[in-house]
Amino acid sequence: MTTSFSFRLIATDGGARRGEVSMPRGTVRTPAFMPVGTGGTVKAMYMDQVRGTGADIILGNTYHLMLRPGAERVARLGGLHELARWPWPILTDSGGFQVMSLSKLRKLTENGVTFRSHIDGAPYEMTPERSIEIQGLLDSDIQMQLDECTALPAKHSEIERAMELSLRWAERCKVAFGDQPGKAMFGIVQGGDDAGLRVRSAQALKVMDLKGYAVGGLAVGEPQPVMLDMLEITCPELPGDKPRYLMGVGTPDDILKSVARGIDMFDCVMPTRAGRHGLAYTRRGKVNLRNARHADDHRPLDEESDCPAARDYSRAYLHHLVRSQEALGAMLLTWNNLAYYQRLMQDIRDAIEAGQFADRAASITEGWARG
Numbered sequence: 001m002t003t004s005f006s007f008r009l010i011a012t013d014g015g016a017r018r019g020e021v022s023m024p025r026g027t028v029r030t031p032a033f034m035p036v037g038t039g040g041t042v043k044a045m046y047m048d049q050v051r052g053t054g055a056d057i058i059l060g061n062t063y064h065l066m067l068r069p070g071a072e073r074v075a076r077l078g079g080l081h082e083l084a085r086w087p088w089p090i091l092t093d094s095g096g097f098q099v100m101s102l103s104k105l106r107k108l109t110e111n112g113v114t115f116r117s118h119i120d121g122a123p124y125e126m127t128p129e130r131s132i133e134i135q136g137l138l139d140s141d142i143q144m145q146l147d148e149c150t151a152l153p154a155k156h157s158e159i160e161r162a163m164e165l166s167l168r169w170a171e172r173c174k175v176a177f178g179d180q181p182g183k184a185m186f187g188i189v190q191g192g193d194d195a196g197l198r199v200r201s202a203q204a205l206k207v208m209d210l211k212g213y214a215v216g217g218l219a220v221g222e223p224q225p226v227m228l229d230m231l232e233i234t235c236p237e238l239p240g241d242k243p244r245y246l247m248g249v250g251t252p253d254d255i256l257k258s259v260a261r262g263i264d265m266f267d268c269v270m271p272t273r274a275g276r277h278g279l280a281y282t283r284r285g286k287v288n289l290r291n292a293r294h295a296d297d298h299r300p301l302d303e304e305s306d307c308p309a310a311r312d313y314s315r316a317y318l319h320h321l322v323r324s325q326e327a328l329g330a331m332l333l334t335w336n337n338l339a340y341y342q343r344l345m346q347d348i349r350d351a352i353e354a355g356q357f358a359d360r361a362a363s364i365t366e367g368w369a370r371g
């Protein structure tokens with residue numbers, strides 16, 4: 001049990017890294033996938049089920065929680081871990097991305113962003129200081145800086161302005177966060193799809209000597225090769241002894257390719273959102289349970305899985321639940337998908353330790369094509 005926050009690099013295999021992030025609430029084995037728990041819940045899952053899939057950490061969103069139930073209320077109720085019954089690490093996003101993608105009537109200035117809630121239209125102001133204050137009220141273990149995310153494509157001047165503003169906000173977040181030994185504040189590298197801006201952003205954040213670094217402003221619709229190019233340019237500029245978190249990524253294929261380029265932490269709504277839409281991730285690729293061809297198929301999704309949702313229920317039953325829009329359909333497929341992602345991460349961690357990441361990644365990819 002530690003009182004500090006630290007990252008330990010255990011092994012490397014090419015660009016892939018095996019490590020662990022330790023903090024008082026627990027240790028995160030990396031490469032790690034963080035299930036998204038936007039409003040303090042991983043949708044359609046009990047928290048002990050989320051833990052049972054192998055998750056060491058989950059993600060919460062400042063934007064959603066500040067609007068509902070409110071950051072001060074969460075603090076009065078004992079913090080997010082107590083409220084949601086998740087005693088292990090929680091990373092919270094700062095609200096930068098969600099304000100830009102969800103809120104209405106936004107006005108962005110040097111000081112921060114004013115906006116109206118997408119829920120009830122109430123006015124709010126989000127500054128770097130308020131974002132860190134909210135994440136503290138949530139008792140978040142890993143807090144993200146407030147940043148400005150530019151939607152791509154965008155003019156170079158626009159990407160540069162947002163990147164430089166985000167650097168000034170990173171400085172203000174670092175001051176507001178202060179010195180909290182068991183917690184961390186991560187900077188977020190911006191710069192869109194421009195190599196020069198990405199390098200400038202990463203180098204400026206490195207000078208701030210933060211406890212971790214996220215790569216943001218990707219997974220916003222750009223082609224995968226563009227995202228991977230940005231990783232190849234950005235990761236070498238980041239300190240090797242600090243965790244690297246690629247925000248909002250991604251598909252299993254995105255994750256394999258990004259681990260190969262030096263990323264340690266991931267979050268994505270894909271496994272949970274897909275589960276609610278009838279889509280299952282398996283070792284043999286994706287299965288759309290809405291499709292009628294499953295109506296009489298008594299096979300489970302994966303007889304070799306240790307997840308009951310994948311092993312104990314027929315595709316016919318899952319098809320029936322999905323077609324009937326039964327809650328259990330979303331529950332079982334979300335459970336299957338999160339278990340699949342965590343099994344993928346375990347395979348990746350084992351492969352890096354064994355020096356077999358490239359071969360393992362190739363055989364995982366071939367499995368998807370087998371169908």
Ligand SMILES: CNc1nc2cc3c(cc2[nH]1)N=C(N)NC3
Pocket residue numbers: 093094095096097098144145147149188215216217218219220247248249
């Ligand atoms: C789904 N793709 C995605 N890209 C992101 C990029 C960012 C983010 C969240 C994201 N999600 N949060 C931030 N605070 N900044 C960058």
